[in-house]
Amino acid sequence: MPQSGTAADGAGSPAVRVPPHSAEAEKGVLGAVLLDSSRVMDLCVGEGLVPEAFYFESHRRLFAEFQAMQRAGMAIDLLTAVERLRSAERLDALGGTAFLEGLVDATPTAAHAEYYIDIVRQKHLLRAVIDCARAAERTCFESNQSADLIIGQTEQAFLDITERQHGQMASWTQTIRDTIAHVDRLFQLGPGGFSGVPTGLQNLDRKLRGLRPGEVTVLAARPSMGKTSLAMNVAECVALGRDMTGKRFKGDHARQHPVAVFSLEMAQESLALRMLCGMAGVPAFQIDSGIGNPREVNLKLMRAASELNKAPVYVDDTGGLDIMELRARARRLKKKWNIELIIVDYLQLVNCREVARQGRQLETAAVSANLKALAKELKLPVVVLSQLSRAPEQRGDKSAKPKLSDLRDSGAIEQDADVVLLLRRPCRYPGSEESDDPTLAIVDVAKHRNGPTGEVRLNFNDQLTRFCDRADNRAGDDGNLVPDGEGGSAADVEA
Numbered sequence: 001m002p003q004s005g006t007a008a009d010g011a012g013s014p015a016v017r018v019p020p021h022s023a024e025a026e027k028g029v030l031g032a033v034l035l036d037s038s039r040v041m042d043l044c045v046g047e048g049l050v051p052e053a054f055y056f057e058s059h060r061r062l063f064a065e066f067q068a069m070q071r072a073g074m075a076i077d078l079l080t081a082v083e084r085l086r087s088a089e090r091l092d093a094l095g096g097t098a099f100l101e102g103l104v105d106a107t108p109t110a111a112h113a114e115y116y117i118d119i120v121r122q123k124h125l126l127r128a129v130i131d132c133a134r135a136a137e138r139t140c141f142e143s144n145q146s147a148d149l150i151i152g153q154t155e156q157a158f159l160d161i162t163e164r165q166h167g168q169m170a171s172w173t174q175t176i177r178d179t180i181a182h183v184d185r186l187f188q189l190g191p192g193g194f195s196g197v198p199t200g201l202q203n204l205d206r207k208l209r210g211l212r213p214g215e216v217t218v219l220a221a222r223p224s225m226g227k228t229s230l231a232m233n234v235a236e237c238v239a240l241g242r243d244m245t246g247k248r249f250k251g252d253h254a255r256q257h258p259v260a261v262f263s264l265e266m267a268q269e270s271l272a273l274r275m276l277c278g279m280a281g282v283p284a285f286q287i288d289s290g291i292g293n294p295r296e297v298n299l300k301l302m303r304a305a306s307e308l309n310k311a312p313v314y315v316d317d318t319g320g321l322d323i324m325e326l327r328a329r330a331r332r333l334k335k336k337w338n339i340e341l342i343i344v345d346y347l348q349l350v351n352c353r354e355v356a357r358q359g360r361q362l363e364t365a366a367v368s369a370n371l372k373a374l375a376k377e378l379k380l381p382v383v384v385l386s387q388l389s390r391a392p393e394q395r396g397d398k399s400a401k402p403k404l405s406d407l408r409d410s411g412a413i414e415q416d417a418d419v420v421l422l423l424r425r426p427c428r429y430p431g432s433e434e435s436d437d438p439t440l441a442i443v444d445v446a447k448h449r450n451g452p453t454g455e456v457r458l459n460f461n462d463q464l465t466r467f468c469d470r471a472d473n474r475a476g477d478d479g480n481l482v483p484d485g486e487g488g489s490a491a492d493v494e495a
Helices: 023-035 037-046 057-071 078-087 096-105 113-142 147-166 172-189 202-208 227-240 268-280 284-289 294-308 323-337 353-358 360-378 412-416 490-494
Strands: 216-221 259-263 313-316 341-345 382-387 419-424 440-448 454-461 466-469
Touching: 023 037, 023 057, 023 096, 023 113, 037 057, 037 113, 037 323, 057 078, 078 096, 113 147, 202 440, 202 454, 216 227, 216 360, 216 412, 227 259, 227 268, 227 313, 227 341, 227 382, 227 466, 259 268, 259 323, 268 284, 268 294, 268 313, 313 323, 323 360, 341 360, 353 360, 360 382, 360 412
Parallel strands: 216 382, 216 419, 259 313, 259 341, 341 382
Antiparallel strands: 419 440, 440 454, 454 466
């Protein structure tokens, strides 16, 4: 039986060229699994790595064991792997404890596991191409079949390789059936229902029809405009299954929806305090300054805490995340908690080591493309916060109204996004016509791939970092206003 230093077939003969492989990369993948199994195995699943991708038989068998351990919910490290192989009487066949220890010693770090995985995957694809070519050659020499038939069979064999690389492609018939079923569900929802997850702000939902699975929504603004507050308000509503007024969503949306928040800017404690203060109606500065009746403030906070404690919100506040690490963590959250919404705050703080040296513009483009791929892979909406450049303030326009071209660092953000929301607050610009209204916030739906664009007017309470619907939502294509009593007015916010 070939060990880690022996090829699976034909490598020992000098007359036969050795098929493409990388022993170092295969050891790197297996060693990285032993060092950081939860992250690396998720990366392997995401890249579609299978035991057959490994060239050496011992590596194939060990990776198959790792997959079995993962399916069984077992921890994977050097000790547990040795114990499992020993109990199954397969340890000696693989080379003993020294073989596994050698894999760990040969792997300097698990941080570069995605690169090792990609090398193994690429070599596997090259071997698959060679096998198809050799099979086609043998058929040409040995078969009496027609050339047209051989060409068709060979073409199908190469297409099968592509299918393994990119996943199964649904048939057109099945796609049509699924689409009709989706339309039927929309009719059952009625006029007030949404195809996507409601944001909790009725004026915004009328325009967007909810946050839809597989789509990326970019929420962009200049600093201190409230984009993090708006994103966390949406997270709160989705997680609790109710809008900003406390009213339950309709139909299936009334239940709690698990939300994952990747906060690369703010710490988890800061986000929790902001959400608690907003729901309790207690300004954060009042707590810091010790203003007010401590007993009354504490009672309000405890009531809010009892509500938020039920919300399935999962916050990851790791700074400087690499996009591949973010995708791996999102997969784990999806697998463990079945998250239904992802929020990333914010895009320009996410790194991509693979293209970091090629410039910030290409790095941002790579991050944007990966976030779009993440939304499609997990089939859930992804809300990405983004900074805007200083262009709105430098154009000479008194209202400083932002444009799509103001998205910072890369035009790929605009290209990849399904929806782009540009948030501004006129009170921040003295030259604006509505600068005298401190509560007005305008969300410009500048891009909407599957619906109308236009402005949505909201109220924003700066002290409580809370958005709510505005009764005078006169802007927008749909012309729908929020009836009195359903949304918040400026007076409501000030109260």
